[in-house]
Amino acid sequence: MTTMSRRGVGRRGLLKTAGLATLGAAAGSGAITGFPTIWAQQIKNVTIRQFGTGVSNLNAIADKVKQDLGFTLQMTALDTDAVTQKAVTQPRSYDVADIEYFAIKKVFPTGVMQPMDTKRIKLFDKIVPIFTTGKLTPTSVVAQGTAPSTVAFVDGKAGTKFAPHPTEWATLIPTIYNADTLGIRPDLVGRPISHWKDLVDPAFKGKTAILAIPGIGIMDAAMVIESLGMMKYVDKGNMTKAEIDKTVAFLIETKKSGQFRAFWKSFDESVNLMASGEVVIQSMWSPAVAAVRSKGIACKYQPLAEGYRAWAGGLGLAKHLSGLELDAAYEYINWYLSGWAGAYLNRQGYYSAVLETAQKFMSPDEWGYWMEGKPAQADILSPEGKVMEKAGAVRDGGSFTERMGHVACWNSVMTEDRYMIQKWNEFIAA
Amino acid sequence: MNPGLRRALSRLSPPGLTPYLQAALLALVLVCFLLLPIIAIAVVSFFDYDSVHIIPSFILGNYHDVLFSEVTWNTYLSTLRFTAIVWSVTLVVGFWVAFYLAFEVRGKGTQLVLFLICTIPFLTSNIIRMISWVPFLGREGLLNTALLRLGLIHQPLEFLLFSDFAVVLADVHLYTLFMVTPIFNTMMRIDRRLIEAAVDGGARSWQIIANVILPLSKTGIAIGSIFVVTLVMGDFITVRLMSGGQSASVGLMIANQISLLQYPAACANAVVLLAVVLLMIAGILRIVDIRKEL
Numbered sequence: 001m002t003t004m005s006r007r008g009v010g011r012r013g014l015l016k017t018a019g020l021a022t023l024g025a026a027a028g029s030g031a032i033t034g035f036p037t038i039w040a041q042q043i044k045n046v047t048i049r050q051f052g053t054g055v056s057n058l059n060a061i062a063d064k065v066k067q068d069l070g071f072t073l074q075m076t077a078l079d080t081d082a083v084t085q086k087a088v089t090q091p092r093s094y095d096v097a098d099i100e101y102f103a104i105k106k107v108f109p110t111g112v113m114q115p116m117d118t119k120r121i122k123l124f125d126k127i128v129p130i131f132t133t134g135k136l137t138p139t140s141v142v143a144q145g146t147a148p149s150t151v152a153f154v155d156g157k158a159g160t161k162f163a164p165h166p167t168e169w170a171t172l173i174p175t176i177y178n179a180d181t182l183g184i185r186p187d188l189v190g191r192p193i194s195h196w197k198d199l200v201d202p203a204f205k206g207k208t209a210i211l212a213i214p215g216i217g218i219m220d221a222a223m224v225i226e227s228l229g230m231m232k233y234v235d236k237g238n239m240t241k242a243e244i245d246k247t248v249a250f251l252i253e254t255k256k257s258g259q260f261r262a263f264w265k266s267f268d269e270s271v272n273l274m275a276s277g278e279v280v281i282q283s284m285w286s287p288a289v290a291a292v293r294s295k296g297i298a299c300k301y302q303p304l305a306e307g308y309r310a311w312a313g314g315l316g317l318a319k320h321l322s323g324l325e326l327d328a329a330y331e332y333i334n335w336y337l338s339g340w341a342g343a344y345l346n347r348q349g350y351y352s353a354v355l356e357t358a359q360k361f362m363s364p365d366e367w368g369y370w371m372e373g374k375p376a377q378a379d380i381l382s383p384e385g386k387v388m389e390k391a392g393a394v395r396d397g398g399s400f401t402e403r404m405g406h407v408a409c410w411n412s413v414m415t416e417d418r419y420m421i422q423k424w425n426e427f428i429a430a
Numbered sequence: 431m432n433p434g435l436r437r438a439l440s441r442l443s444p445p446g447l448t449p450y451l452q453a454a455l456l457a458l459v460l461v462c463f464l465l466l467p468i469i470a471i472a473v474v475s476f477f478d479y480d481s482v483h484i485i486p487s488f489i490l491g492n493y494h495d496v497l498f499s500e501v502t503w504n505t506y507l508s509t510l511r512f513t514a515i516v517w518s519v520t521l522v523v524g525f526w527v528a529f530y531l532a533f534e535v536r537g538k539g540t541q542l543v544l545f546l547i548c549t550i551p552f553l554t555s556n557i558i559r560m561i562s563w564v565p566f567l568g569r570e571g572l573l574n575t576a577l578l579r580l581g582l583i584h585q586p587l588e589f590l591l592f593s594d595f596a597v598v599l600a601d602v603h604l605y606t607l608f609m610v611t612p613i614f615n616t617m618m619r620i621d622r623r624l625i626e627a628a629v630d631g632g633a634r635s636w637q638i639i640a641n642v643i644l645p646l647s648k649t650g651i652a653i654g655s656i657f658v659v660t661l662v663m664g665d666f667i668t669v670r671l672m673s674g675g676q677s678a679s680v681g682l683m684i685a686n687q688i689s690l691l692q693y694p695a696a697c698a699n700a701v702v703l704l705a706v707v708l709l710m711i712a713g714i715l716r717i718v719d720i721r722k723e724l
Contacts, residue, residue: 081688081689081690082689084689084691085688085689085691088691106691109483110483206588209674212670212675214686214690215690255676260674260676261592261674262592262674262675262676263674263675263676264674264675265670265675272564276564276565276568276569276570276571277569277570278568278569278570278591278592417690418479418480418692418695421686421687421690421692422495422499422501424686425501425505425678425683425686425687426500426501428675428676428677428678428682428683428686429501429504429505429508429678429683430504
């Protein structure tokens, strides 16, 4: 790896003149014959080390990259907190960070990553505007919390300060996002669920759960509090000390009344809680709902009147990346937006950053089910070919615009982060 | 050491230096992997921080946050409570298992085989051992289903899982062997003639246990206690998984801070925890001189 990058630097001049941007695509399509073979040889030896959450660090993607682009993508999956930690504390241990936008708000100012030249991203203009202007449609309002558009750009090539408007220098190129809500066991709740406040309905005493990731859990609590009409937040994703106090006091009171069965931190914990019937209503992630359903247990990703809590992730470049590796990383990011990966993620119930390229890799029925909220014409299969939904099924929450258009707040990092975690510990200790 | 090397060494160093050289390797390992990290933790505990950076400086704020917060005190109380309960249960169970192995089982071979059987659960990771309790204790778990079907209960017992009970159960399961091993080891060294003498002197069996075996097993009990106390005091994963995230422990508090990159706060907490655990060990060592019996 190290010897490789040294050689790579030496030949960078040659590579630049070879018209690198087009080369990767050419290599992928098998039209490599006319190009200098040195590059094709070298790129095969490149290894891009990527780390991120289990959500998008999928072996299928690494395999396809090897096939299409020729180089090796080495993936490490960690939990959300660990991703932020590793990004900041071990900046030389990775080349590409697959990281969430709210985390980048913490990570980028530390200077461990380099801004990306948006001119080198071929489909940059086609990216869903949530990530550039922040508005899904020209009339929509930017939701509360760390909206991706607020941390998507920096002020210059070496910048570490976020720019309020799109610039040429992007912190992350978005790859995956979704709108989160409560998951329910329709067979066990016994009544329609339509509001966040249903989470604290005494009828479900001892049968509810929320996330134990403090920054996200406290926002789910805020959604509940607003839904109860107890308090209106200025910004649920950036609470004041007084708001944090009230929210945590509410959580402690609810905990003491025995409302919660558990607090979960990892994907599989949430699946097990739901599948075992320990919990009938809880904060959940979309693929966890699918995982419960795949066990033949009814589970619904219930849209709620107050809207969704959304999150988004993207790919960013480590500061040390240069030469051939940097070129390969750009190739990889361009490839990510070119459709195959997007379709793969869309089929898992996430959304991809460039919709039109992903559409080309999906059947009209798949597109109708996942993106347009239409009833499935035939069985809907997962990327691995397992039946996820039977013909006739309609996606919970409906179409892309219905779901992403009702985002109430984004996963976030608060200014009063330090205070919030103290209070959260108080809640756990209570 | 072969004679040639010894001669070479003595030529290199004055005779007094040889023992130091012999100890140097271990000292080096301990300095690199124990002392330096602890010093680093102590140093960072005085640093300032914001949500992304650790700012080198010298402030007492982190300690102030730790020592004067009600949360810390509650968390320590809860951790100490877990430690006390787990320690007493593992002590009782551990003592009797060791007693049985050492005095009731005849034949060294059988003793060894039975002792090895005690270690079988340790062939899997402790997380797996912990998680296996979940399907057993759950609301629709094996135990509740069995009790319901037998008609012994009419509502599933909720306290079995995601509760303090579950934490203690898992801890006892995980750590009893740490009590059994040293106690068994000390018991095996007890001179059997002492017991014969006690019998000849007319002692009843409970008197032999209370006045001969128990005092002579103190070393093993002390070592086992040190293991159990330090393990439970520093634990965070058992508490988190078995309480379903509902109970606190000092380790969990530190883990929460680390996950939000609040390293200085976590370091201050770790230093305080280290001090508390060292005090507890010092207390144990004051009561029992473990070197005496070794």
